[in-house]
Amino acid sequence: MPSEMSEAPARKDARARLLDAAVMAIRTRGYSATTVDMLCAAAGVTKGAFFHHFRSKDDLGVAVADHWSEMTGAIFAGAPYHDAPDPLARILGYVAFRKALLDGGIADFTCLVGTMVQETYETSPAIRDACERSIGGHAATLEADIAAAMAERGMAPGWTARSLALHTQAVIQGAFVLAKAGGGAEVAAESLDHLARYLELLFTPPKGD
Amino acid sequence: MPSEMSEAPARKDARARLLDAAVMAIRTRGYSATTVDMLCAAAGVTKGAFFHHFRSKDDLGVAVADHWSEMTGAIFAGAPYHDAPDPLARILGYVAFRKALLDGGIADFTCLVGTMVQETYETSPAIRDACERSIGGHAATLEADIAAAMAERGMAPGWTARSLALHTQAVIQGAFVLAKAGGGAEVAAESLDHLARYLELLFTPPKGD
DNA sequence: GACAAGATACCGACCGGTTGGTATGTTATT
DNA sequence: AATAACATACCAACCGGTCGGTATCTTGTC
Numbered sequence: 161m162p163s164e165m166s167e168a169p170a171r172k173d174a175r176a177r178l179l180d181a182a183v184m185a186i187r188t189r190g191y192s193a194t195t196v197d198m199l200c201a202a203a204g205v206t207k208g209a210f211f212h213h214f215r216s217k218d219d220l221g222v223a224v225a226d227h228w229s230e231m232t233g234a235i236f237a238g239a240p241y242h243d244a245p246d247p248l249a250r251i252l253g254y255v256a257f258r259k260a261l262l263d264g265g266i267a268d269f270t271c272l273v274g275t276m277v278q279e280t281y282e283t284s285p286a287i288r289d290a291c292e293r294s295i296g297g298h299a300a301t302l303e304a305d306i307a308a309a310m311a312e313r314g315m316a317p318g319w320t321a322r323s324l325a326l327h328t329q330a331v332i333q334g335a336f337v338l339a340k341a342g343g344g345a346e347v348a349a350e351s352l353d354h355l356a357r358y359l360e361l362l363f364t365p366p367k368g369d
Numbered sequence: 370m371p372s373e374m375s376e377a378p379a380r381k382d383a384r385a386r387l388l389d390a391a392v393m394a395i396r397t398r399g400y401s402a403t404t405v406d407m408l409c410a411a412a413g414v415t416k417g418a419f420f421h422h423f424r425s426k427d428d429l430g431v432a433v434a435d436h437w438s439e440m441t442g443a444i445f446a447g448a449p450y451h452d453a454p455d456p457l458a459r460i461l462g463y464v465a466f467r468k469a470l471l472d473g474g475i476a477d478f479t480c481l482v483g484t485m486v487q488e489t490y491e492t493s494p495a496i497r498d499a500c501e502r503s504i505g506g507h508a509a510t511l512e513a514d515i516a517a518a519m520a521e522r523g524m525a526p527g528w529t530a531r532s533l534a535l536h537t538q539a540v541i542q543g544a545f546v547l548a549k550a551g552g553g554a555e556v557a558a559e560s561l562d563h564l565a566r567y568l569e570l571l572f573t574p575p576k577g578d
Numbered sequence: 579g580a581c582a583a584g585a586t587a588c589c590g591a592c593c594g595g596t597t598g599g600t601a602t603g604t605t606a607t608t
Numbered sequence: 609a610a611t612a613a614c615a616t617a618c619c620a621a622c623c624g625g626t627c628g629g630t631a632t633c634t635t636g637t638c
Contacts, residue, residue, distance in 0.1 A: 174614070190488035192401035196598060207599085208615050217598065266490065274546050278484050279399035281475065281549035292550040319562065326547060326556055327563040331536075334543025337483050338535060340490035341501040347535055353528065354536040358567040383588070405624060416625080417589045426624065579638100586633070596623065604615070 175213040177203040182224040183231075187267040191221060191276045191287075218284050221276065225290035228272045229297060236301060247308035248363050252356055254302060258332060259352045262345040269345065270336040295333075299325040309363055324362075331355045384422040386412035391433040392440075396476040400430060400485045400496075427493050430485065434499035437481045438506060445510060456517035457572050461565055463511060467541060468561045471554040478554065479545040504542075508534040518572055526571075533571075540564045 172180075181202035185194040196217055200210050214220040241253025262269050277291035299322070306321040332355075335348035381389075390411035394403040405426055409419050423429040450462025471478050486500035508531070515530040541564075544557035 188491050190399065190401055192399055193488060193492065195596080197596080206615050208603095208617095209613075211599065212613065212615095273550070275487050277550045278487055278546060279402060281552075282397050283402065288550065288552075292552070295547065295550050319559070319566075323559040324563065326551075327540075327560045330543030330547050330557075330560040331540055332543065333546040334539030334541065337487060337542040337546070338504065338539050341482070341486045341497065341504050342535075343490075343497075343501070348539075350528070350532040351536045351539040354533065354567070357528075358563070358570070361567070361570040404622080406622085415589050417591095417627090418587075420625065421587060421589095582635105582637090584633105584635080587631085589628105589630075591627085591629105593626075594623100597621080598619105599621105600617100600619080602615100602617085604613100606611105606613075608609100608611080 174203065174205040174209040178205065178210060178213065178220070179224050179227045182220060183228065183272055184267060186224065186276055187270055187272050191279045196220075218287060221280065221284065221287040222290045225273050225276065225287060225294055229290075229294040232294075232298065236298070247305045247312060248359070250305045251302065251309060251359055254305075255328070255352055255356045255359065259349055262339075262349055262352075266339055266343075266345070269348075270340065271333060274333045274336060295329055296326075299329050302328060313363065313365070315363075328355060383412065383414040383418040387414065387419060387422065387429070388433050388436045391429060392437065392481055393476060395433065395485055396479055396481050400488045405429075427496060430489065430493065430496040431499045434482050434485065434496060434503055438499075438503040441503075441507065445507070456514045456521060457568070459514045460511065460518060460568055463514075464537070464561055464565045464568065468558055471548075471558055471561075475548055475552075475554070478557075479548065480542060483542045483545060504538055505535075508538050511537060522572065522574070524572075537564060 178199055181199050182194065185199060185202060196207065196210055199220075200207055210220075214223060236254075236257075239254075239257050241250055241257050244250045244253050273291040273294040277288055277295075280287040280291075302325040303321045306324050310317070310321060331351055335351040338351065339345055339348040387408055390408050391403065394408060394411060405416065405419055408429075409416055419429075423432060445463075445466075448463075448466050450459055450466050453459045453462050482500040482503040486497055486504075489496040489500075511534040512530045515533050519526070519530060540560055544560040547560065548554055548557040
């Protein structure tokens with residue numbers, strides 16, 4: 161089997177360059193408006209190379225969603241908020257980390273799979289499933305901390321750790337939509353502030369202990 | 370000048386049929402993947418009629434966003450939650466109303482302008498502005514109730530009525546993204562439950578009065 | 579109220595460019 | 609010499625948009 165970490169081939173291979181180009185192009189223009197030709201131009205390869213590595217445009221869509229899962233998985237796995245001893249601090253640290261990520265242009269901080277699934281959920285089940293894996297898998301990394309914070313307080317609320325983890329993702333995805341409509345990261349940041357406030361209120365007993 | 374409410378012309382005119390077709394097509398497939406030809410086929414008109422009423426596809430995009438604003442504006446203006454005497458009850462009534470709207474297929478309850486702005490925010494300023502007007506205008510209908518609930522309690526928090534109104538829209542938009550990825554309305558409904566819980570906690574003093 | 583004149587609504591064939599995709603090379607690595 | 613990794617050339621279908629034309633409705637004038 162081909163080793164992924166063989167000697168550096170001087171330049172990244174066409175497949176990796178196409179995936180990187182696809183991430184930015186789709187975040188900027190969406191999936192349907194991103195053409196194979198512009199991907200090849202951005203990656204500096206020809207169409208022959210594209211269809212050597214991907215059977216179809218939809219196949220690229222699935223691959224880029226998986227690529228996105230790996231990219232973001234590495235970023236969040238290496239983030240410092242995991243070091244906090246208190247589960248609630250880790251959860252709030254996650255939200256603060258996401259807020260810190262709201263930097264640069266809109267295409268630089270918005271979510272590839274969130275954008276892609278809006279266009280393809282009905283027409284391409286394979287892409288939709290890849291997007292669901294990406295979002296669901298990321299939400300799962302929060303679930304343990306949420307469950308720990310609940311157990312620490314002996315909470316038995318009418319909601320589950322999973323539903324709260326998914327809710328955080330809903331806020332984040334929605335914040336991106338508003339940022340695109342309103343033209344800036346500020347609206348998104350304020351929404352993340354509300355999310356952090358909700359989490360604090362949820363895990364703070366109504367009467368001082 | 371031609372009266373808009375003249376004798377019913379037996380069938381809706383082509384422009385209205387095209388706008389209705391565009392609402393469903395774009396909610397299902399997105400803006401870019403929706404072609405002028407399929408719109409004409411769905412509306413039962415020809416391309417000549419399309420370009421008689423709209424200068425371009427983007428012009429249709431702007432018109433359908435405005436059409437959406439009018440449609441949803443009428444629905445929410447006529448909804449019963451406005452009758453509650455308490456401002457907080459009206460706010461929670463709004464969230465409950467939105468939850469009740471989560472019915473039917475995904476394309477039947479998701480947001481046209483939220484979908485459209487994700488694809489066009491960078492490439493079509495006119496469409497993006499129309500989507501911003503739609504979302505911002507809808508959020509503004511919540512702002513007065515939020516401000517009233519704040520004033521009623523003498524609150525002076527670190528957030529504004531507008532930011533909370535926009536946050537509700539972020540949750541709703543994000544819930545739609547998760548519904549498309551996860552394939553159902555249940556995830557969206559649970560996120561709206563979290564939103565309602567946040568609003569209750571926000572407007573409930575931490576100590577019993 | 580008859581009638582010319584113009585505006586409006588709509589049709590469907592057509593156009594140049596673009597689309598995703600293919601067939602067939604050529605080159606580099608093992 | 610196999611095989612993977614590309615490049616070149618090409619295609620049929622489709623894309624948004626244009627065009628000349630027609631039917632209908634409105635309006636002003638006598």
